[in-house]
Amino acid sequence: MSTQEELQELLEQKRLLDEKIENARKAARGQAIEQALSLITTFQLTPEDLFSSTKKGKAKSKAPPKYRDPETGKTWTGRGPIPSWLKDKNRDDYLIEA
Structure with missing residues (x-):
């Protein structure tokens, strides 16, 4: 097998793996959203709790x-x-x- 053929084969394997990774990510995304919504509801979290601009959990004063x-x-x-x-x-x- 030539170097060029080997490269083409590896690129095809990479493309297939990238596709599998993306499919797995999409499948897990729904479950992650469900879990996040459950935690938000359980702990009554606000947008400020989730997206405040703090470092390591401490508010910068x-x-x-x-x-x-x-x-x-x-x-x-x-x-x-x-x-x-x-x-x-x-x-x-x-x-x-x-």
Whole structure:
């Protein structure tokens, strides 16, 4: 058997396997939907429960501002890059008192 014939045979096998995979996926899809609907009903899940933009189940909360520029009123939480109005300055002078 030549390399080209072998390649054609392998491609045909791949096509048949891809077809079988797709058929199995379609067959299992209905069952998966049924199971999902059952869980949603049982646990009274909402779209927010299912599709919220949380990481690892924890809601991402915004940190309160820690520093304020008295001239502009701009604030910074102390996270991320240092804003230009605070660079090369003593941060203690800009702390927001609790």
